[in-house]
Amino acid sequence: MSQVPTEYYLLLSAVIFVIGAAGVLARRNALIIFMCVEMMLNAVNLSLIALSLQFGNLTGQIVVFFVMAVAAAEVAVGLAIVMAHVRHSDSINVDEINLLNG
Amino acid sequence: MTLPSINFLAVLPQTIVIATALLVLLVDAVTRSAQRDHQILPWISLLGLVAAAAAAIWLLRLGQPQLFQQMAVADGYSLAFMLLILAAGLLGVLLAQSVIPAISPQAGAYYALLLLGVAGMMFMGAALDLLVVFLALEIMSLALYILVGFNREERRSAEAALKYFLLGAFSSGFFLFGVALLYAVTGSTHLPTIAAALALSPAGSSLYLTAALALLIVGFGFKVALVPFHMWTPDAYQGAPTPVTAFMSVATKAAAFAAFLRVFALALPAAQPQWGMALAVLAAFTMTLGNLAALRQNSMKRMLAYSSIAHAGYALVGLVPASSQGVSGVLFYLLGYLFMNLGAFAVVVALERPGENDVPSSRFVGLAERQPAMAAAMAIFMFSLAGIPPFAGFLGKFFVFSAAIQAGWGWLVVIGVLNSVLSAFYYLTVIVQMYFRKANESHTSPVLDGKAKKSKVAVEAAAASVADITESVPLPVAVVVLLAALGTALVGLWPSPWTHWITQAVSAVFG
Numbered sequence: 001m002s003q004v005p006t007e008y009y010l011l012l013s014a015v016i017f018v019i020g021a022a023g024v025l026a027r028r029n030a031l032i033i034f035m036c037v038e039m040m041l042n043a044v045n046l047s048l049i050a051l052s053l054q055f056g057n058l059t060g061q062i063v064v065f066f067v068m069a070v071a072a073a074e075v076a077v078g079l080a081i082v083m084a085h086v087r088h089s090d091s092i093n094v095d096e097i098n099l100l101n102g
Numbered sequence: 103m104t105l106p107s108i109n110f111l112a113v114l115p116q117t118i119v120i121a122t123a124l125l126v127l128l129v130d131a132v133t134r135s136a137q138r139d140h141q142i143l144p145w146i147s148l149l150g151l152v153a154a155a156a157a158a159i160w161l162l163r164l165g166q167p168q169l170f171q172q173m174a175v176a177d178g179y180s181l182a183f184m185l186l187i188l189a190a191g192l193l194g195v196l197l198a199q200s201v202i203p204a205i206s207p208q209a210g211a212y213y214a215l216l217l218l219g220v221a222g223m224m225f226m227g228a229a230l231d232l233l234v235v236f237l238a239l240e241i242m243s244l245a246l247y248i249l250v251g252f253n254r255e256e257r258r259s260a261e262a263a264l265k266y267f268l269l270g271a272f273s274s275g276f277f278l279f280g281v282a283l284l285y286a287v288t289g290s291t292h293l294p295t296i297a298a299a300l301a302l303s304p305a306g307s308s309l310y311l312t313a314a315l316a317l318l319i320v321g322f323g324f325k326v327a328l329v330p331f332h333m334w335t336p337d338a339y340q341g342a343p344t345p346v347t348a349f350m351s352v353a354t355k356a357a358a359f360a361a362f363l364r365v366f367a368l369a370l371p372a373a374q375p376q377w378g379m380a381l382a383v384l385a386a387f388t389m390t391l392g393n394l395a396a397l398r399q400n401s402m403k404r405m406l407a408y409s410s411i412a413h414a415g416y417a418l419v420g421l422v423p424a425s426s427q428g429v430s431g432v433l434f435y436l437l438g439y440l441f442m443n444l445g446a447f448a449v450v451v452a453l454e455r456p457g458e459n460d461v462p463s464s465r466f467v468g469l470a471e472r473q474p475a476m477a478a479a480m481a482i483f484m485f486s487l488a489g490i491p492p493f494a495g496f497l498g499k500f501f502v503f504s505a506a507i508q509a510g511w512g513w514l515v516v517i518g519v520l521n522s523v524l525s526a527f528y529y530l531t532v533i534v535q536m537y538f539r540k541a542n543e544s545h546t547s548p549v550l551d552g553k554a555k556k557s558k559v560a561v562e563a564a565a566a567s568v569a570d571i572t573e574s575v576p577l578p579v580a581v582v583v584l585l586a587a588l589g590t591a592l593v594g595l596w597p598s599p600w601t602h603w604i605t606q607a608v609s610a611v612f613g
Binding site for chain 2: 010013017020021024030033034037040041043044047048051055057059060062063066067070073074077078080081082084085087088089094
């Protein structure tokens, strides 16, 4: 059985990563931006697993476990911050976050 | 099968800090109903930080680097950064003591988060593996996102936290992809192994390596606030409660630079021809744009935020040549920056009126008459930030720039020196306002008609200045200002023990 070359995985992972990054820059809803960030992290996970298979060591897979844990922690903190903001403004559109002029 | 023997000694200072954070949470939960006054918590936090610093000094005295499973290390370099971050944490706790209970009933969470953030920062300098760098970065960032949004009554605070969080999470995605690509090139995330692999095959022209370097620079660039990635800085610094701003402006920068230096100068020196020029250009833009933006600010916190961006640029100059001299220069720079920048923010805390979260720069007018000691301290911080001898800021710039000149980066140093001149303009404006303007000048309005109104204005001004005199600065804040001013002067006037210690610590690691 022939294997899929690692380069293909990396290319797919890069494409998903770029879609996520473009989503962060283009979308205006804070929650969707957040989902795009999660997509970027999972794109990286894909390439880490593929590389782990190629090198025959476990480093990549261990990193993936930690990334998943970190992503979960980020969700907990991030949603709390979004909620704290919604209590003040009733909106999660990042274009309306303009009290601080930056 | 036996369990591997783990050298827990190597992470003793971090363990103490984390244990203290948990203790603070526990004590907070137990005493909550009994007493609303949580003044015991800052003392527990201070004790924990001092104990961690004592442990770090003890490890330093051992002389031998202590390895934690090839993942983290307690060597001179990481211990130096640990002590720096612990000092920032100490001053941050002291500064918060009088402010945080007023804005939130959950002061216990504040100290616990600050301590957890400090623990993450300590691991940034100690990390010997990209996985640990990533985890430490996240531990630090998650604590800081919450601290920035700690004032829940204030909309600006929530807004700052949301911006900081979204951009911070975005940047850690870039950093992680950089880690994955570096793993693709070398087959490892262990920094010395990466260095060895890259030194063996110096054909570093591979696309993967270039992309990995670019992504890592973006990731670190967000954390230390380099210019195209600095957008969050002024907003987060202005919206966060001022004690948080004071702490994070120095501690985050030190921690992010600790990892930045170790990854680039220790693991990737073989690729320096590729990243040296990129970082030099970033440093030039960071210094220039940071200073130009700082010139136009009316809010003191925003001005200091842009100035901290410019300072990230100066410090980055020391990383460009990837020499041990440059690394010690950055470490010395960050030591001076710790005292002068934290001190400047502490003065802002001292001048804030109840319910305020910022100080307009007009409040400094005539400060020398109303609060001479505070004005003198602020003058020291401003002179030092501007890089005027004999204070710490001057020597920091001197070491960083001389390391860059020796490696042949003359044009970058020229830009840096020109920027220092530019920055002197807005720093010295503060001093001019404090010492050479009278307080009542600012109260003069153009629509004065007749003596009656004039005298009324004068009375108002007099009342305002009386209010300022009686407006007492809380003791912990005064202590922080004093310590920071002493530190700024001491590091500048008596630098030899510090430089000796730093050079020794860095050359043992970077050769």
